[in-house]
């Protein structure tokens with residue numbers, strides 16, 4: 001794993017944006033894997049700013065998001081589809097029908113998982129996947145104990161994950177109990193992976209990721225077995241390591 005140590009959230013976001021912008025310029029029809037949560041917001045702002053200032057184009061880009069809450073429709077402000085349009089996609093020149101997110105309101109969630117996985121394959125796989133990391137080491141919504149062989153599937157969210165994400169909802173009761181997420185093996189099939197981490201909250205997770213063994217009890221640990229992972233982490237996220 002290649003580790004880029006940066007000062008703070010701003011530098012993490014700008015460094016990640018620089019890498020992605022270069023990739024999009026050298027391969028305008030790249031397929032990007034996108035993440036939600038607080039971590040990539042600064043990155044997305046930087047991509048929008050660059051698009052507006054320098055005209056980097058996303059017309060030929062396709063995107064796949066990692067996950068979506070079960071039961072939340074695209075017009076629900078807490079759905080990840082809404083987040084993506086609001087935070088990034090709606091501000092770029094990419095057609096929204098080239099951007100894919102699992103459908104959290106599909107009648108048959110299992111069939112939706114199969115459709116999504118097949119779609120990723122049909123489009124030739126993900127070239128560059130952006131990841132955040134959950135405090136318990138989850139990636140996407142793959143909670144501890146998820147088989148490394150998993151494809152896109154329906155998950156029951158850990159109560160710690162529901163609590164961590166409750167800040168976006170008016171009460172914890174509104175946080176969905178289930179989600180659809182790309183599986184660990186779907187993520188590992190990406191050609192390249194860029195994991196971002198900022199702040200003290202992530203210090204334990206980054207410590208476990210860098211110093212721990214590869215185990216399904218800490219989903220992100222599988223990234224050690226990937227050929228092309230870059231971690232961009234700030235001083236606080238790296239504070240438990242020797243870096």
Ligand SMILES: N[C@@H]1[C@@H](O)[C@H](O)[C@@H](COP(=O)(O)O)O[C@@H]1O
Nearest residue numbers: 036037038039132133134140141
């Ligand atoms: N499904 C998302 C993950 O993809 C994200 O990485 C994680 C961390 O979120 P944050 O970046 O807000 O700390 O939260 C959610 O559970």
